[in-house]
Amino acid sequence: MSHSVTDPSRRAFLLGKRGSAKTPPAIRPPWTLSEADFAARCSGCGDCVDACAEGIVIIDADKLAAIDFRRGEGLCTFCGACADACHDDAFLSQDERCSSAAWAWRAVIGNACLAQQGIMCQSCKDACQTGAITFRYQLGGVAKPELALVQCDGCGGCVAPCPAAAITLGKFEASHV
Ligand code: SF4
Ligand code: SF4
Ligand code: SF4
Known part of the structure; x- marks a missing residue:
């Protein structure tokens, strides 16, 4: 399933949201308890x-x-x-x-994304080892990233390479990944 990163209604997620966007919930190591x-x-x-x-x-x-x-x-x-x-x-x-998933974290590409603003960038795609991020080419425009949740394991490898700090991790319901 490929999700447009610009459609917030498709981000049907965020379990245990703690605090505001300025204080995102901590990401504990994989396989930790609640x-x-x-x-x-x-x-x-x-x-x-x-x-x-x-x-x-x-x-x-x-x-x-x-x-x-x-x-x-x-x-x-x-x-x-x-x-x-x-x-x-x-x-x-x-x-x-x-027999348990490592965690429910998956990548979320936010509005700070350069490509979303018409600036050529594909650093996240280059960093992703699972092929979860693809770019849809648009005639006369800059290709924008799309994230396939089923292919994302939440490894976090795309977070640091993003020059716009546009990528965070969100907790997704199991039915969405
Ligand atoms: S790479 Fe991941 S699973 Fe391995 S020790 Fe570090 S946090 Fe734990
Ligand atoms: S690396 Fe960041 S700025 Fe570049 S396309 Fe990916 S999300 Fe957008
Ligand atoms: S978190 Fe890992 S698997 Fe998911 S999109 Fe980023 S690099 Fe790819």
Whole structure:
């Protein structure tokens, strides 16, 4: 399913929206428990930070593990090393992880997108390893990005390369991905 990024009605998503657009919900590492359970169990020890070869796990202002796609390699490979390193039972068990989605985060391309404003750019497409972002060519116009949710795994690899900081991650209902 290919979704136009300019149609907000198609962004049927955002579970657990916390706060305003200026304070988006934290992205916890993949396979973590629900936010409330995670907050109760994560001690902020940093073992998952050290375990992440991609360098994207941080301890945030709440002293909880979180993902920052602007650090390190800028994407999650879903290797599971963060979960393996946790001694606080803040993640699903290894067995549960085998049968559970890593997370519900998926990329959202916002209005700051340069291509949406007629400026040639395809950096997000170049960064996406799953082919989730395609560009529809328009006669006499600049091609605009389209995101196929079913192909996006929320790895975050497109976030940092976007020169306009137009890409964020939103939590999508399972029926939409
Ligand atoms: S799954 Fe791997 S790459 Fe992703 S945050 Fe955990 S340790 Fe880092
Ligand atoms: S990289 Fe950013 S600005 Fe460029 S086309 Fe993609 S979303 Fe738009
Ligand atoms: S989050 Fe990852 S899979 Fe999804 S569009 Fe961005 S680079 Fe592609």
